[in-house]
Amino acid sequence: MTKPIPIKWSNPHITRSIPPELETLKDLQKRLPDTLHEKSREITNQMLTILSGHYGEVRIDEILTGILLxxxxxxxxxxxxxxxxxxxxxxxxxxxxxxxxxxxxxxxxxxxxxxxxxxxxxxxxxxxxxxxxxxxxxxxxxxxxxxxxxxxxxxxxxxxxxxxxxxxxxxxxxxxxxxxxxxxxxxxxxxxxxxxxxxxxxxxxxxxxxxxxxxxxQTPFLYEDICLKQGLDLATLKKGVFCQECTGRLIQQTRNWKCGKCGSVERNPLPRTLKHLLQFSSELEKSKELRKWLGIKSQQTLYRARKTLMLQISSIGNGTS
Structure with missing residues (x-):
C-alpha cells in the first residue's frame, strides 16, 4: 500500500520561456527577398499569433502562482x-x-x-x-x-x-x-x-x-523544412549571419561579430544561426552548404558551432523537479 505523503501547501513558481519558433521566423523574415512584401506580412501575422498564445499562457501562469497546491x-x-x-x-x-x-x-x-x-x-x-x-x-x-x-x-x-x-x-x-x-x-x-x-x-x-x-x-521545438511549408524557394533567401537587433548582417571580427547596420556586437552568433538554418531545409544539412550560408571557410569553426548547439539542445529534458 502506498504510504501517504504529509500534506503541505505552497504557491508555485513558473518560468515560461519565449517560444523559440519566434526567433526562427524572425531570421527567416530577414532573409526574404525585398520584393516579397506579402510573405513578410504573412510571417509577421504568424509571429503575432504565436505571441498572443504566449501571452495567454503567461496570464494563466500568473493565475497558477496565486493558487496553493x-x-x-x-x-x-x-x-x-x-x-x-x-x-x-x-x-x-x-x-x-x-x-x-x-x-x-x-x-x-x-x-x-x-x-x-x-x-x-x-x-x-x-x-x-x-x-x-x-x-x-x-x-x-x-x-x-x-x-x-x-x-x-x-x-x-x-x-x-x-x-x-x-x-x-x-x-x-x-x-x-x-x-x-x-x-x-x-x-x-x-x-x-x-x-x-x-x-x-x-x-x-x-x-x-x-x-x-x-x-x-522532452525535446526542443524545431521546425522541419520551414521553407517548403512557407512556399519559399531556398535559393532566393539572403545568406549570411543576421543581427538580432535589426535587419543588418553581422561582420566577423577578431573576437566577435559586429552589425554593419546598427553597430551591435555579439560574441558567437553561429550556434543560433545554425539552429535556424537547419530548420529552413534538409538541403542545408551538408557542411559545405552550411559554411556557404554562414559565410565561413573553416570546417573547425562550423564543428565548434555544431557542438555548442548540440549542448544547448541536449540540456533540454535533463532537468528534474
Missing part, C-alpha cells in the same frame, strides 16, 4: 516531446502531483466561441466577422493520448485530467461541449482545489521517478 508538485510549461520518428506532442502546461496530473491547453482568443461538430471545428465571431479554427478538443485528445502512452511505460496508477482554459477576458462560450472541461481563468483555482481532494496515489520516490521520466522525454 499540495506539495510535492511540479509544473512543466511548454512540454514538448517526441513520441515517434514523425510524431511530437506539445502541451501548454502540465501540473504533476502525488494525487493527479492536470493537462492544460490554453487559448487566448476573443469573441463568441462555438464548437461545431461533423466535422469538428471552432467558430469565432468577433467584430461581426466569422473565423474558423481547428477543433481544440481534437488537439487535446491527441496530446492526451500521447501523454498516456508515455505514462504507460512507467506503470504508475495516477489519474490524468485535462482542461481547456480560455485566457482572454473578452471571450464568450456560446455552445458548450462535454468532451473536455472548459474553464475561464478565475475558475481554475476551484477546479484544482477539487482535484486536490483526491487521495495520494504516489509516494515521493514514485513522484520523483515520474517527473524525471517526463523531463527525459
Amino acid at each position: 499540495p506539495e510535492p508538485y511540479t509544473i512543466i510549461p511548454n512540454f514538448h516531446a517526441r513520441i515517434s520518428q514523425k510524431r511530437y506532442t506539445q502541451i501548454d502546461t502540465l501540473i504533476i502531483t502525488s494525487k493527479f496530473i492536470l493537462h492544460i491547453e490554453i487559448k487566448n482568443i476573443r469573441g463568441k466561441i462555438e464548437f461545431l461538430q461533423n466535422p469538428s471545428r471552432m467558430k469565432r465571431t468577433y467584430d461581426e466577422k466569422e473565423s474558423y479554427f481547428d477543433c481544440p478538443f481534437t488537439q487535446i485528445q491527441r496530446n492526451h493520448y500521447a501523454l498516456l502512452l508515455m505514462l504507460r511505460k512507467l506503470d504508475l496508477p495516477i489519474p490524468v485530467h485535462r482542461a481547456l482554459v480560455f485566457a482572454n477576458k473578452s471571450c464568450e462560450i456560446v455552445t458548450s461541449d462535454k468532451r473536455c472541461t472548459i474553464l475561464f481563468p478565475k475558475q481554475l483555482e476551484a477546479h484544482i482545489l477539487e482535484l486536490s481532494r483526491l487521495p495520494s496515489v504516489l509516494n515521493k520516490r514514485q513522484l520523483k521517478q515520474l517527473v524525471n521520466q517526463l523531463h527525459s522525454f
